[in-house]
Amino acid sequence: MESVPTVDVPASTPAPPPIVTDDLQSSNASSSPADAAARLIHAVEQRQQHLLDKTVPHVLYRWIACLCVVLIYFIRVYLVEGFYIITYAIGIYLLNLIIAFLSPQEDPEASLSGGTLPTRRSDEYRPFVRRLPEFKFWLSIIRAFVIGFMMTFFEVFDVPVFWPILLFYWVMLFILTMRKQIQHMIKYRYVPFSFGKQKYGKKPAPAESSE
Numbered sequence: 001m002e003s004v005p006t007v008d009v010p011a012s013t014p015a016p017p018p019i020v021t022d023d024l025q026s027s028n029a030s031s032s033p034a035d036a037a038a039r040l041i042h043a044v045e046q047r048q049q050h051l052l053d054k055t056v057p058h059v060l061y062r063w064i065a066c067l068c069v070v071l072i073y074f075i076r077v078y079l080v081e082g083f084y085i086i087t088y089a090i091g092i093y094l095l096n097l098i099i100a101f102l103s104p105q106e107d108p109e110a111s112l113s114g115g116t117l118p119t120r121r122s123d124e125y126r127p128f129v130r131r132l133p134e135f136k137f138w139l140s141i142i143r144a145f146v147i148g149f150m151m152t153f154f155e156v157f158d159v160p161v162f163w164p165i166l167l168f169y170w171v172m173l174f175i176l177t178m179r180k181q182i183q184h185m186i187k188y189r190y191v192p193f194s195f196g197k198q199k200y201g202k203k204p205a206p207a208e209s210s211e
Contacts, residue, residue: 052139062138073145076152083152084163090148091170095177097140100132102181102192128192 055062077083106129132140151157185191 056135059134066138066142069142069145069149073149073152076149080152080158082158083148084161084166085159086148086151086157087163088161088166088170090144092173093144094141095170095174097132097137099177099181101130101134101137102185103131104190104192105129105131108188128190130192 077087130137
């Protein structure tokens with residue numbers, strides 16, 4: 001019998017693995033922790049903003065909490081007998097906040113049309129719009145004292161100063177600044193508080209004469 005010749009069939013080679021460049025590997029390695037940190041920060045900010053939004057209508061309780069924070073800070077400064085330069089810096093910052101809180105959003109001096117404040121009795125009532133809203137004013141005070149309280153735990157911020165001089169200088173600065181603000185209020189005849197829109201009583205109906 002004749003032998004059937006065999007044909008050698010080459011074995012199929014496996015497909016090569018996908019080539020991963022160094023740039024792709026480094027981007028995947030670096031983006032994962034960064035994305036996780038960004039998501040965590042975003043979640044914390046959303047949670048914080050949600051809690052702050054819930055406190056907006058509770059004005060009285062917010063300011064009571066603010067008073068407690070201020071008292072805790074001053075008790076801390078009184079016990080350690082130092083960090084007066086931090087207290088002075090907070091006082092200057094609060095003075096700027098007070099001026100912004102008492103000032104209108106649109107300065108009448110800078111406005112070409114005379115501003116949006118009513119200056120005559122015949123003008124339509126418009127509520128006072130502050131440059132710094134009440135909620136941001138409260139939140140800025142809270143943050144200032146919380147940051148100042150944390151700074152009192154670091155000796156590097158305890159600069160030796162004669163605190164009565166700082167107190168006297170701050171009081172004089174407060175008096176001069178408020179005097180200028182009151183003069184501005186008198187000049188443009190506005191009050192930095194809104195008591196609601198003026199209501200006019202209905203005219204009594206004429207009495208019908210009985211004949």
